[in-house]
Amino acid sequence: MCRFRSTTGPYAVADVVPEFGMWLTFLVERAEQAGTCLLLPVTSMLSEHWATGQSTLEDQSLASLLAWISPSPGTDVAQAMADAESPDICPPAGPTTSPQFDNRDLAPAIKRFDAAHTAGDPVALAAAQAELRELIGEQIQPTWRMMWNAISLLRSVPEAPRAASRFTRDCAALTSYSDYRDAGGLPQRKRDTAIGAARRLDRLEQALVDFESDMAFDDPFVLADRRSVGEAFAGTVVAAEPGRVILSDSNRRVLRPRVTIRTDDPVRLTADTSLVSPHMPDSHKARIVSAQADGDTMLVTVEVTGGMGTPRTPKPGGVPALDQRIAYLPDPGWRPAAEFPASDSTPWTHHSPAPAPDADTTETENAAAEGWGHDD
Secondary structure (H helix, E strand, C coil), X not given: CHHHCCCCCXXXXXXXXXXXXXXXXXXXHHHCCCCCCCCCCHHHHHHHHCCCCXXXXXXXXXXXXXXXXXXXXXXXXXXXXXXXXXXXXXXXXXXXXXXXXXXXXXXXXXXXXXXXXXXXXXXXXXXXXXXXXXHHHHHHHHHHHHHHHHHHHHHCCCCCCCHHHHHHHHHHHHHHHHHHHHCCCCCCXXXXXXXXXXXXXXXXXXXXXXXXXXXXXXXXXXXHHHHHCXXXXXXXXXXXXXXXXEECCCCCEEECCEEEEEECCCCCCCCCCEEECCCCCCCCEEEEEEEEEECCEEEEEEEEEECCEXXXXXXXXXXXXXCCEEEEEECCCCCCCCCCCCHHHCCHHHCCCXXXXXXXXXXXXXXXXXXXXXXX
């Protein structure tokens, strides 16, 4: 909650403290959004691309995860795992240090630092500070090396084609918040209002839908997973009408090609479902006309609705060809921003109660009086 710390008054902090808190809050909130590249846990990123012989909970330990993925040269996985479990070789990768280290090394060093500070001995104080820096450095350096090892491994993974667009959105969000702060924007709320929470949920849901679609486009294994549950399908084009023309409601001739795809997948998509395909240009759009069982397979008739050109100038490659292998999945599409009522139009059940006049503020005062180390 350091973003609420005051830079004036009896418990003033440096200007950078609330500013730092606001930026950390921005990063944490952005990290909740699917597909972001900001503030990602490296263990989760590694687990997306490498499988280990341990549980998901154990994969959250960077040391043990790297022991499976990238053991040190000349070390087998068993020895690397034993080293990962030793706090002397691989200290805990977090703010909580090993109890053995605390009792054996850190606590005595802190006592020497406090004694030197109390005595006002600059020589002893400098020595105690150097000792503490060395001790903490020894705890941090192994994790630092593992982080760069993990980054090196992740850089070896080919970039997904649609990652660039998500990175662009992250850059836009970062720039937008920077402009907001430059204009004197206030800190983020401690708790969202009812409308704010609804807007946040809407953004997160839309981001998740878009990200899942992007992953299915970029990763054939993700697409296979969606195919297995009927949320997508792939097969071979067994019939095609590339020149099919119909009359629109305005009595215009429009090109509406149809293709029939034979698939072994359990298609559970309904008629009129809008579709996109990772095997066609981005402008390609289609919809399901019908899906019928044909023995052990399914025949899905698809009508192309976008990206195929006009009757006079058909677009080359805009319509799946006969015998072509193709996959389709639902189009997440564009949707307008959801409309929410004004805050004063929400029912009383969605308003936060005002604090009572005699409310106990001891906790707030204690938080404001939090110490930030020695002044010198």
